[in-house]
Amino acid sequence: MQILDGKKASQAIKDELKIEVAQLAAEGKKIPHLAAILVGNNGASETYVAAKVKACDEIGFKSTLIRLEEDIAEVKLLNKISELNSDPDVDGILVQLPLPKHISDEEVINTIDPDKDVDGFHPVSVGRMVQGLPTFIPATPYGIMLLLEHFKIETAGKHAVVVGRSNIVGRPMSILLSENKNPGNCTVTVCHSKTKNIKDFCKQADIIVAALGKPEFITADMVKEGAIIIDVGITRTADTSRKTGFRLKGDVLYDEVAPKCSWITPVPGGVGPMTIAALMKNTYKSCQQKN
Amino acid sequence: MQILDGKKASQAIKDELKIEVAQLAAEGKKIPHLAAILVGNNGASETYVAAKVKACDEIGFKSTLIRLEEDIAEVKLLNKISELNSDPDVDGILVQLPLPKHISDEEVINTIDPDKDVDGFHPVSVGRMVQGLPTFIPATPYGIMLLLEHFKIETAGKHAVVVGRSNIVGRPMSILLSENKNPGNCTVTVCHSKTKNIKDFCKQADIIVAALGKPEFITADMVKEGAIIIDVGITRTADTSRKTGFRLKGDVLYDEVAPKCSWITPVPGGVGPMTIAALMKNTYKSCQQKN
Numbered sequence: 185m186q187i188l189d190g191k192k193a194s195q196a197i198k199d200e201l202k203i204e205v206a207q208l209a210a211e212g213k214k215i216p217h218l219a220a221i222l223v224g225n226n227g228a229s230e231t232y233v234a235a236k237v238k239a240c241d242e243i244g245f246k247s248t249l250i251r252l253e254e255d256i257a258e259v260k261l262l263n264k265i266s267e268l269n270s271d272p273d274v275d276g277i278l279v280q281l282p283l284p285k286h287i288s289d290e291e292v293i294n295t296i297d298p299d300k301d302v303d304g305f306h307p308v309s310v311g312r313m314v315q316g317l318p319t320f321i322p323a324t325p326y327g328i329m330l331l332l333e334h335f336k337i338e339t340a341g342k343h344a345v346v347v348g349r350s351n352i353v354g355r356p357m358s359i360l361l362s363e364n365k366n367p368g369n370c371t372v373t374v375c376h377s378k379t380k381n382i383k384d385f386c387k388q389a390d391i392i393v394a395a396l397g398k399p400e401f402i403t404a405d406m407v408k409e410g411a412i413i414i415d416v417g418i419t420r421t422a423d424t425s426r427k428t429g430f431r432l433k434g435d436v437l438y439d440e441v442a443p444k445c446s447w448i449t450p451v452p453g454g455v456g457p458m459t460i461a462a463l464m465k466n467t468y469k470s471c472q473q474k475n
Numbered sequence: 476m477q478i479l480d481g482k483k484a485s486q487a488i489k490d491e492l493k494i495e496v497a498q499l500a501a502e503g504k505k506i507p508h509l510a511a512i513l514v515g516n517n518g519a520s521e522t523y524v525a526a527k528v529k530a531c532d533e534i535g536f537k538s539t540l541i542r543l544e545e546d547i548a549e550v551k552l553l554n555k556i557s558e559l560n561s562d563p564d565v566d567g568i569l570v571q572l573p574l575p576k577h578i579s580d581e582e583v584i585n586t587i588d589p590d591k592d593v594d595g596f597h598p599v600s601v602g603r604m605v606q607g608l609p610t611f612i613p614a615t616p617y618g619i620m621l622l623l624e625h626f627k628i629e630t631a632g633k634h635a636v637v638v639g640r641s642n643i644v645g646r647p648m649s650i651l652l653s654e655n656k657n658p659g660n661c662t663v664t665v666c667h668s669k670t671k672n673i674k675d676f677c678k679q680a681d682i683i684v685a686a687l688g689k690p691e692f693i694t695a696d697m698v699k700e701g702a703i704i705i706d707v708g709i710t711r712t713a714d715t716s717r718k719t720g721f722r723l724k725g726d727v728l729y730d731e732v733a734p735k736c737s738w739i740t741p742v743p744g745g746v747g748p749m750t751i752a753a754l755m756k757n758t759y760k761s762c763q764q765k766n
Contacts, residue, residue, distance in 0.1 A: 310605050311598030315642050341671045349653055351606050362640055362665045369669040371676065374653045378660040380632045385662065
């Protein structure tokens with residue numbers, strides 16, 4: 185069994201970007217600039233945004249963190265986005281989700297200029313991805329594709345079972361894995377809450393992408409010997425033995441499943457760091473289109 | 476074995492629309508108006524466009540057929556589309572594909588106002604479909620969903636195998652069938668040219684959607700007893716015994732497969748008429764959003 189080490193792969197991507205950015209700077213060209221908007225003080229959101237800003241610093245990207253009050257009027261947030269849309273120095277705009285309930289996610293996402301939509305959530309980005317056109321691919325699925333690429337995992341002709349059909353992970357993963365690209369060209373089965381005999385589908389899989397958000401759902405009896413496992417789940421579960429009071433659990437019962445696999449992502453240190461690396465790649469790409 | 480009769484189902488949909496349109500007219504409201512652009516003189520395209528115009532007439536929609544020369548400059552076509560975009564009387568715009576080689580399909584599709592994109596090919600339409608938002612669904616997949624609905628086919632929890640991953644049929648079908656809607660909620664497997672053991676996948680299917688464009692590809696040994704078969708293929712094959720010199724073949728070897736099925740679409744008279752009915756539904760919907 186080998187580890188699909190997201191820390192290592194994301195570091196390699198960030199190191200490459202660092203060199204590219206230094207090159208841009210040396211040539212007097214524009215440096216990539218990510219603008220992140222954080223509304224309110226959600227703990228997990230704070231952590232995620234901080235990690236994104238840190239990655240920018242590390243690589244040499246410019247970043248701007250815009251903090252807005254929890255009770256901000258939707259129109260003010262939309263105006264802020266419009267301002268960033270028309271700022272030629274800003275390459276990528278991300279609005280950290282979830283947003284407070286009085287604000288419409290859809291309205292916010294639709295307001296972001298698709299040319300700066302580095303999170304890849306705008307319908308235009310999604311549509312272009314489905315049509316196989318150049319676009320920004322949502323960070324988590326893109327990160328997983330980069331991870332497969334980094335470890336030179338052969339995917340063509342393999343049977344991938346994607347458990348989960350969310351707009352953010354499951355759905356785009358199923359599309360990307362079945363596209364006529366490399367990585368890609370898998371026969372893909374999408375399973376979800378209405379699937380009967382989910383175990384039977386998983387047992388057939390050469391590749392399982394677990395993205396349902398149920399801790400330790402995938403057990404050893406659901407996995408074929410030699411399978412490749414991508415665990416997208418990351419749930420905080422209570423653990424009084426830890427200082428933080430919680431531990432992170434994936435959607436896969438790791439200790440039991442890992443020995444059967446050819447490759448597996450750990451949680452944490454698998455898909456998580458790749459998501460950030462993918463966001464950085466998208467921001468760089470957006471800047472490149474202007475340079 | 477029962478027939479998924481597309482002629483019957485599409486007639487029912489057109490009859491309903493006819494009543495709705497008469498109602499609109501009686502209330503002095505705007506009548507749906509479809510504008511179709513046909514470039515050149517491709518025989519199959521002529522037939523398809525004529526059928527669409529005829530359906531409009533039958534229902535009471537207004538239609539405009541715009542014929543452009545095979546060698547028209549791309550910019551002139553784009554200007555024509557822009558003109559239709561800004562014409563408040565036009566609800567739906569369709570540009571019949573394929574286009575001559577000197578014209579970019581992508582450019583043409585992107586120029587159509589998404590609010591009038593009744594073919595559902597614009598990236599915004601596709602993205603919104605993937606995200607489960609209200610939109611125009613491409614006519615063929617939408618027609619198939621309407622067919623399943625008309626015959627009250629229970630799909631939830633069934634295993635659907637979609638053979639083909641085209642932007643126009645296979646890909647949207649796989650998305651629609653796996654959405655949390657009715658019809659929908661299938662566990663969906665997408666097979667394509669790189670799939671190994673395609674027969675094994677098909678044999679597991681409760682529902683097969685054959686959309687690969689290879690005449691009579693699906694044979695009886697690939698089909699489980701009681702399966703539901705949707706045949707999207709429609710290929711002209713030479714037949715000297717016929718006046719036309721050709722006959723239409725589906726992707727399914729009908730005579731052999733039909734006896735094993737619970738439901739099956741004939742070719743012709745299955746998916747084809749539903750495509751037109753779906754286009755009419757989209758045009759009506761577009762008009763409704765303005766009324």
